[in-house]
Amino acid sequence: MADLADALTKLADNEQAMGDAEKDVEIFRIQRMQSIYKKRADITKTIPQFWYIVLAQNDDFGEYIRPEDLKYLETITDIYVDHPIADAKHYRDFTITFSFGEGSVPKQDVTKKFTTVDEDGEAKIYSEPAEVQWPEELKDISPALIRKNKESENYTSDEKKRYRQGMKSLFAWFEWTGKKPSKEFRSGEDLARLIVDDLVPNAVHYYSEAMNNDGESEVDDSSEGEELDLSDDEPEKKKQKKE
Numbered sequence: 001m002a003d004l005a006d007a008l009t010k011l012a013d014n015e016q017a018m019g020d021a022e023k024d025v026e027i028f029r030i031q032r033m034q035s036i037y038k039k040r041a042d043i044t045k046t047i048p049q050f051w052y053i054v055l056a057q058n059d060d061f062g063e064y065i066r067p068e069d070l071k072y073l074e075t076i077t078d079i080y081v082d083h084p085i086a087d088a089k090h091y092r093d094f095t096i097t098f099s100f101g102e103g104s105v106p107k108q109d110v111t112k113k114f115t116t117v118d119e120d121g122e123a124k125i126y127s128e129p130a131e132v133q134w135p136e137e138l139k140d141i142s143p144a145l146i147r148k149n150k151e152s153e154n155y156t157s158d159e160k161k162r163y164r165q166g167m168k169s170l171f172a173w174f175e176w177t178g179k180k181p182s183k184e185f186r187s188g189e190d191l192a193r194l195i196v197d198d199l200v201p202n203a204v205h206y207y208s209e210a211m212n213n214d215g216e217s218e219v220d221d222s223s224e225g226e227e228l229d230l231s232d233d234e235p236e237k238k239k240q241k242k243e
Contacts, residue, residue, distance in 0.1 A: 027091045030083045037200070041078055050207060051076040057206040058199060064191045065170040072135055072170070075103035081200045092116035092123065096195055098174075106133040112174055114192055125178060125189045132174040141166035144175065 044050045052074045055061050062070075078099040085093055097111040112130040116123050134142045141162045150159055166172055167185055176188030185191075199206070 023091070030091060034083065037080070040204075041080055044203070045078055047207075049074055051079055051203070053210045054199065054203045054206045057210040058194075060194055061199065064173075064187055064194070066165075066168050068138075069170045072105050075100045075105045077101040079195065079200060079203075081196050090115075094196060096192065104137070105135050108133055110174055125192055127177050127188070127192070129177060130174040132171055134169075134171050138166070138169060138171065141169065143167055143172055 055073050055076070056070070076098060078097070080097045080099070082095045082097070083091065083093065084095065085091070093113075093115050095111050095113050097109055099109045101107055110130050110132045112127055114125050114127045116125055118124075134145075139145055143163050143166045146155075146159055146163050146166065150156075155163065172185045173188055173191055176185040178189055
């Protein structure tokens with residue numbers, strides 16, 4: 001029994017060493033990728049509507065926002081994920097920055113901070129509210145403005161209706177904390193994970209996929225045009241045969 005206990009202790013130590021090694025590898029990956037993502041951002045900023053095309057190409061992203069928000073995505077010039085403290089204790093903490101250019105959304109850079117903690121054996125993400133300027137057309141459903149300007153201690157039925165609509169907007173996500181379930185943007189953690197784990201790492205893939213789809217559509221349209229040309233030529237061929 002003593003031998004078994006000793007073996008189990010050594011096995012536990014070995015598992016801990018494996019976990020530490022995996023953590024070291026992840027920290028190295030994060031630190032190495034930071035500079036690469038920065039260089040990529042300098043390139044993608046020169047490509048018109050790069051992030052709009054990426055977001056539109058991703059099937060999951062549209063599930064988290066209102067359809068009415070789609071037109072405002074065209075003003076996004078950059079989405080950047082940064083791990084400012086990539087060390088053994090805080091390596092899973094990160095920030096997400098949305099850059100909006102001139103257009104229907106006020107020009108601004110909005111940086112949202114996220115922390116990752118272990119709860120009941122699962123990694124949970126929490127965040128701090130980030131101040132964002134809403135599009136002028138959506139200010140009447142901005143939860144922050146509704147809270148600030150409400151006429152009495154209790155919300156009116158109209159204020160409640162507009163508040164609920166605003167909570168479904170992408171712009172409400174910037175207020176999400178993860179600490180007030182059912183009282184803030186739904187699935188805020190899932191959207192953050194989608195951005196960090198899928199949209200940003202695979203942005204070029206989604207953009208290329210969209211470009212390829214456009215190319216195939218052009219080929220199809222061209223083929224349809226050729227068929228019409230052939231049918232148009234048929235009477236001329238008959239005329240030549242008659243001569």
